[in-house]
Amino acid sequence: MxxxxxxxxxxxxxxxxxxxxxxxxxxxxxxxxxxTTDFSPKIFPIQGIHKKLNLACIDCHKDEKQKDYSSAMNNSCLSCHGSYSKLGETTGHLGHNDNIHANPHYESLDCDTCHKSHQPSVNMCLRCHTQDSMKKLIVK
Structure with missing residues (x-):
């Protein structure tokens, strides 16, 4: 036994x-x-607007340990980009239906669900919504 x-x-x-x-x-x-266990900029290059602004790793990752990078990112994003409600206002010109920042379910998503810093961003809407349903929402 x-x-x-x-x-x-x-x-x-x-x-x-x-x-x-x-x-x-x-x-x-x-x-x-x-x-990989190599977190160098060569392995994880900065992409998009953050690259154009010449940001360094420390600008977003602050003082976290490498193992905490993913879990700490939302606070880091919001420290520069403001609160979710401010993001909704800033991106308001997109219109309510096609502006995820002004949408009712945006607060349950982490920023890096859609926005990627080390690889191209993805259209996460299409993971749940079909192309046709998105067209109906966006077309006014």
């Missing part, structure tokens, strides 16, 4: 470790999808 309990304990610990390693490996993927 002790042998069976020991084997079950080892199995449970192994499965838990595999789960943690799987989520960690997703966090450690560079812009090419390769797993």
């Amino acid at each position: 002790r042998k069976i309990l020991f084997i079950l304990s080892i199995l449970i610990i192994s499965l838990s470790a595999a789960d943690v390693n799987a989520s960690l490996s997703e966090m450690l993927r560079n812009s090419k999808g390769e797993i």
Whole structure:
């Protein structure tokens, strides 16, 4: 009986470790999808407007440890871009229906759900909404 309990304990610990390693490996993927522990600008280049503004890693990542970069990003984004309601006003010229910052479900999304700093941004709307439903919302 002790042998069976020991084997079950080892199995449970192994499965838990595999789960943690799987989520960690997703966090450690560079812009090419390769797993890395090198967080240099060469591996994680700054893209888009942040690149044009010549921002450095420390401008967004502040003093966090590398393992906390992903979880701390929303606060970092909002420290420069303002609150969600301010973003809604700033991007108001887009119109309510096609302005995610003025949309009722935007607060449940992290900034980096749509906006990527180290790879091209993605149209997350199409993950839930079809192209046709989006056209109906946007066309006035």
